[in-house]
Amino acid sequence: MFVAPPGYQPVYNPSIPYVGPIYGGLRSGMSIYIQGVIPHEITRFNINLQCGEFEGGDIGFHFNPRFDGWDKVVFNSCQEGQWGSEEKTHHMPFSKGDAFEMVIIINQEGYQVTVNGQDLHTFNHRIPVERVNALQIGGDASIQTVNVIGGGNPAGDQIGGNLPVMDGQPIFKPPVPYTIVIPGGMSTKKTIVIRGMVPLGANRFSINFKVGSSGDIAFHLNPRVQERELVRNSFIGGSWETEEREISINPFLEGQYFDVSKQGTGLCQEYYPIPYIVHYFIP
Template sequence: MSFLAPPGYQPIYGPTIPYLGPIFGGLREGSSIYIQGSIPENITRFHVNLLCGESESSDIALHFNPRFDGWDKVVFNTFQNDCWESEERIHNMPFCKGEAFEIVIMATLQGYQIRVNGNDFYNFQHRMPLERVCAMHIGGDVFIQTINVIGGACMGGGMGGGFPGVGMGGGFPGDMGGGMGVGFPGGGMGGGYPGGMGGGMGVGFPGSALPGMGGLPDFNPMVPYSNVIPGGFFPKRTVIIRGMLPFGADRVSINFMMSGSRDIAFHISVRLGEGIVVRNSMFGGSWGSEERELGFNPFMEGQFFDMSVRCGNHRFKVYVNGQHLFNFCHRWRSFNEIDTLEINGDVQISYIHF
């Protein structure tokens, strides 16, 4: 099954490991790489490499390598001129066997700031110019749910596509559906490298038909969360909410509101105890009719989620983890009056991006 990105948003969902793919436009100061996944109980080690070329043998600007070997540690290094350089070892393991994780790699002027599960972990100083980084390789004992680059050097950032010679829907042997990403020169439509399960829908190059994400994300906001939606809602406006539902979570509510009246134009209620996702609206203090039908429910305790809410002329379209979940028809004639996002309940938010 191919997992496609919602319009205007370019993550990679469920890539086969080992994963090798481009970072379109490269990185720049302020770019962030989000990786969500889980590790098995019998893990030995896994790695995330930021590459300076299109192959696994390319120079490595950042080698991030958690090792479970009886002396649990995380190793950082670089690789150039066919040689590994001096290791930096951290004897503090932020990952737990059998559990989900989120890694954030933030590119700064000085180096790479690494966060794991919302906590600062390590700063790795640059040994190679940031602008050389153009690809990513992930391997070892790990399952990856999503990869996303925010603030890439091209408009919209993002990842996806395939390397040279990848054909339509293709990728190399074992590919399970390429999505509609664009590869490096010579690449066709779709495809990751070995076995990629979705290249992302568009890459956000300047001139791309798909809208890019504007402004800076709101990283790790506190819940309850309430903030103004900059510029309000309009057709094709997309809001990205990425977070994690801790074990024991019961309910989460996401409200798109009019701040003056406190009316709720679009209410999403994730009820984990009941296994349902309720949609509704509230005007003048009165709730409307609930909508509950779903083909599947992607929300689970202890799991990360990646939600995209896109405003259309007649309805909201909601995607979760790369799959279309439901539509909600506008019940308020002037959806451009929606100016506030509120989030409440049992949830940890990684970032919100308008």
């Protein structure tokens, strides 16, 4: 049974206020994915990427939507107890009573924020991003999922989290069937997360990790909803290998949301199975 290492697991339904570590600290190329709901009675909430898990430390990025009649989103930083100059937009991407998905992408310039797949703002770095090693969430929002991808130190001795991204960029609601090249191929500690829902009346679907243009499939994941089976296999040299079907519980059920986290072993080209783990989440 595949057991995710520290920091790999998403945080589900955290109590607010929430403070948690970002393993290995932030660096360019990482992303943070947050899913939640905006209550009808909300006044404001905040997301801080900060230097340390303690109160009063420096904040590299402060994200603060305010619902006060002049709805706006405020961006800022705090150093040595002093807030910097505010940046703000009156384009409010959040709606009361609605669910949201936001991604904070860390790049060379700063923190690029997207909400529900739409770019909102880029806040340039004011504090060296390598100092930022904690996430704090406060206020009135209801948070359901927090995921971090690209974590751990540059030597790769620890994994930081997961997020539905490809080459650092999230892919929202891709058309199915869908095919994309994995930049650099699968390798040790590279993680891919596929998040979706099994619609009512669904029969089956598949996720394939293919080997270049050869037609070989290193890992074939085939949930068969009506049959209540989860088939795993590989396809090598024009032939299917021996199926694996044994599972203690079928994680793919009609009407259920899921995410599938797949971690590379570095042995794909030799057709070794890729470990996977399935999580339920609340939409």
